[in-house]
Amino acid sequence: MRVLLIGSGGREHALAVSLASDPAVDHLIAAPGNPGIAQVASLRPVTATDPAAVADLAVEVAADLVVVGPEAPLVAGVADAVRAKGIACFGPSGAAAQLEGSKEFAKDVMAAAGVPTARYRACSAPDEVRAALDEFGPPYVVKNDALAAGKGVVVTSSIADALAHAADCGHVVVEEFLPGPEVSLFVVTDGTTAVPLMPAQDFKRVGDDDAGPNTGGMGAYAPLAWTPDDLVERVMRETVEPTLAEMRSRGTAFAGLLYVGLALTADGPKVIEFNARFGDPETQVVLSLLETPLAGLLRAAATGTLAAHPPLTWRPGAAITVVVASHNYPGTPRTGDVITGAELPGVIHAGTSRRDDGALISSGGRVLSVTATGEDLTAARTAAYALVDEITLDGSHHRTDIALKAARGEVTVPS
Ligand code: AMP
Ligand code: GLY
Numbered sequence: 009m010r011v012l013l014i015g016s017g018g019r020e021h022a023l024a025v026s027l028a029s030d031p032a033v034d035h036l037i038a039a040p041g042n043p044g045i046a047q048v049a050s051l052r053p054v055t056a057t058d059p060a061a062v063a064d065l066a067v068e069v070a071a072d073l074v075v076v077g078p079e080a081p082l083v084a085g086v087a088d089a090v091r092a093k094g095i096a097c098f099g100p101s102g103a104a105a106q107l108e109g110s111k112e113f114a115k116d117v118m119a120a121a122g123v124p125t126a127r128y129r130a131c132s133a134p135d136e137v138r139a140a141l142d143e144f145g146p147p148y149v150v151k152n153d154a155l156a157a158g159k160g161v162v163v164t165s166s167i168a169d170a171l172a173h174a175a176d177c178g179h180v181v182v183e184e185f186l187p188g189p190e191v192s193l194f195v196v197t198d199g200t201t202a203v204p205l206m207p208a209q210d211f212k213r214v215g216d217d218d219a220g221p222n223t224g225g226m227g228a229y230a231p232l233a234w235t236p237d238d239l240v241e242r243v244m245r246e247t248v249e250p251t252l253a254e255m256r257s258r259g260t261a262f263a264g265l266l267y268v269g270l271a272l273t274a275d276g277p278k279v280i281e282f283n284a285r286f287g288d289p290e291t292q293v294v295l296s297l298l299e300t301p302l303a304g305l306l307r308a309a310a311t312g313t314l315a316a317h318p319p320l321t322w323r324p325g326a327a328i329t330v331v332v333a334s335h336n337y338p339g340t341p342r343t344g345d346v347i348t349g350a351e352l353p354g355v356i357h358a359g360t361s362r363r364d365d366g367a368l369i370s371s372g373g374r375v376l377s378v379t380a381t382g383e384d385l386t387a388a389r390t391a392a393y394a395l396v397d398e399i400t401l402d403g404s405h406h407r408t409d410i411a412l413k414a415a416r417g418e419v420t421v422p423s
Contacts, residue, residue, distance in 0.1 A: 010035040011303055012066050013049065014056050014086065015077030016042045018331075018358030018377045019288035022295050023077060023302070024048050025356075030301035037069050043368055044350070044357025056081045059089030066095050073098065073307050076264075079155060079285050083109040087264070096310040100264040100284050104255055107262060108284040111151045111160075111181040117258075118279060121250035125279040128183035137174040140182035141167060147185045152177040161222055186271035186278050188422050191232060192290045193240065193268045195248050196305060199261035201314040202248050203305075204240050206297060206322060207232050208290040209414070214338055216409045223338040224374055227410030228290040229328040229385060230297060234419040235272065243268060243277050251282070263309060274422040292356050292379045293327040328388045328411045329379040330396050334359070335403025337373035342403060345370045349399035354379050354392075370401060385415040 009032050013024055021044045028036050028048040038045045039054035039062070054065050057080050066074050074090045076082055076099035085102035099105075106113040112130040117123075129140035130153070141148050148170035152160030154177075162173040163185065174180045190212075194205040208230040214220040236242075247268060255262040267283035295302065299321040308317040334341035347360060347368045356379055359372020378395045382388035389411055396406060413419050 009033050009072045009303055009307070010037070010070055012069055012071040012074045013038045013041075013045075013077065014054070014062055014074065014081055016040050016045070016056070017078065017288055018356045018374065019286050019291045020077040021045050021356045021358070022292040022379070023075060023286065026295045026298065026302040027075070030303040032301060033303045037071070039065055042357045043360050043362055044355070057084045057086070059085045062086045063089035063093050066090050067093050071095055073303065073310060075099070075306055077285060079105065079108050079283065082264070082284050083155060096307060098264055098306040098310040100262050101260065103260040104262040104264070105284040107251075107255070107266070107282040109155055111153050111281075112179075114282045115181060117251060117254050121254040123247045123250055123279055124276060126183040126186050128181050130179070130181050132179045134171065134175065137171060137180065137182060141170055144182065144184040149183045149185050150174050150177070151181045151183070153179040153181060163222065186273055186280060188271045188273040189234075189419055190280065191235060191239070191270045191272060191277070192228075192287050193243055193270065194286060194290070194294060195244075195266040195268065196309050196314065197252060197263060197266055198309045198312045198314040199252065199256060199263040200312075202244065202252060202266070203314060203317070203320065204244060204248070205294050205320070206230050207235060207240065208287075208294050210287060210290050211407060211410055214333075214407075216407055221338055223333070225287070225289050225331065226333070226407045227328065227330045227377070228293045229326065229388070229411035229414060230290075230293045231326060232414070234414060234417070234421070236421065239272075239277065243270065246277070247279055263312075272421045288358070289329045289331055289377045292329040292377050296327045296379055296381055297323050297325070299323050323381070325381050325383050326385045326388045327379065327381045328385065328392045329356070329377045330392050330406050330410050331358075331374050332376045332378065332396060332399055332401060332404050332406045333374050334370050334372070334401075335405075337405075341370075341373035343369070343371050345402045345404075347375065347399065347401045350376055352395060352398055354395055355399070375401060375404065385411045389415060
């Protein structure tokens with residue numbers, strides 16, 4: 009099978025490692041890719057958000073399967089353009105990707121499907137925003153309606169900050185705060201059949217003990233020993249199946265990866281967000297534990313044959329990933345700093361590039377993520393942090409507490 013992978017971040021590097029190790033894959037091409045992905049795939053340039061350019065490239069490289077990593081190409085309709093060429097594509101249509109592309113659309117689908125989620129108001133005018141903030145009370149949750157690369161959401165106890173974020177965004181969703189630990193559940197679907205992967209937990213805040221602003225994600229781990237035994241079965245029944253049915257009934261079936269971001273509240277799991285693609289950095293840990301060959305699974309979803317796919321198998325043990333971020337991230341990150349140690353096994357490239365002289369340099373906010381497995385979370389933490397110590401990047405920072413509370417048995421679900 010010839011697989012073309014679209015994207016250039018840490019999620020795509022993790023996907024590339026898994027796709028390259030699938031014995032059914034004889035050629036892996038990535039576009040535009042990054043220096044880490046170049047270790048396991050041949051790279052081609054492309055503007056990932058240009059549907060015609062991606063579709064032409066898929067034809068040119070004779071792809072049997074195209075896997076679209078990030079949300080922006082999906083929302084732009086890249087999967088539609090690839091399928092129009094008669095090539096199987098893992099990733100939802102532009103219409104279905106609105107589950108991520110518009111927070112208000114996602115809320116509307118959830119309401120129609122009866123999915124448990126935070127109460128909300130969609131608004132633009134400052135007085136409407138103010139009324140919604142007063143209705144739900146602090147902590148205030150204000151979400152940009154449109155895609156914002158993981159930085160569209162402000163959760164704050166300051167009404168001034170909440171109002172300022174709403175004014176910056178224009179059209180927003182204001183919603184009630186959901187207390188409880190967060191879980192990311194990835195579901196592979198062909199639109200009808202849905203297969204859950206292993207739940208993972210992401211760390212959204214920049215600093216240890218969840219201090220500081222939200223980021224795209226500073227680390228992740230799996231499995232989650234502290235979740236209720238029926239969590240996945242319950243979320244599939246209460247959230248995933250009704251959402252997929254609602255999307256089918258609208259004539260825009262969702263096929264691809266449905267990312268369900270949940271808060272485990274005292275009233276049960278409630279949806280914080282949907283994304284239309286694998287999460288980053290959760291993908292790094294989930295895929296490092298998945299034993300089932302990835303390309304076969306994604307091809308089954310892309311060709312509507314998931315019902316015939318064998319059950320997934322998982323490696324024993326635990327995985328963690330720690331993001332190494334640039335100076336000043338999540339503010340405007342400093343780029344162009346030289347990186348050493350990034351060729352070590354387990355180092356996933358996200359924001360890296362090659363300087364003209366061949367040196368590896370930082371080119372984004374989240375530069376690398378360091379992934380390790382172990383017999384339990386404590387062993388995986390020790391291995392991952394030892395690897396973080398092997399990396400040098402001037403001004404970089406990382407969280408030191410990824411999976412720490414879980415390893416100590418200190419994560420609990422409110423009751
Ligand atoms: P999102 O981009 O929707 O994932 O939001 C980013 C982060 O903001 C989430 O991972 C949560 O940590 C937080 N968040 C979003 N919505 C809520 C909510 N209703 N209640 C509590 N936290 C939230
Ligand atoms: N880790 C959160 C996300 O991918 O949106």
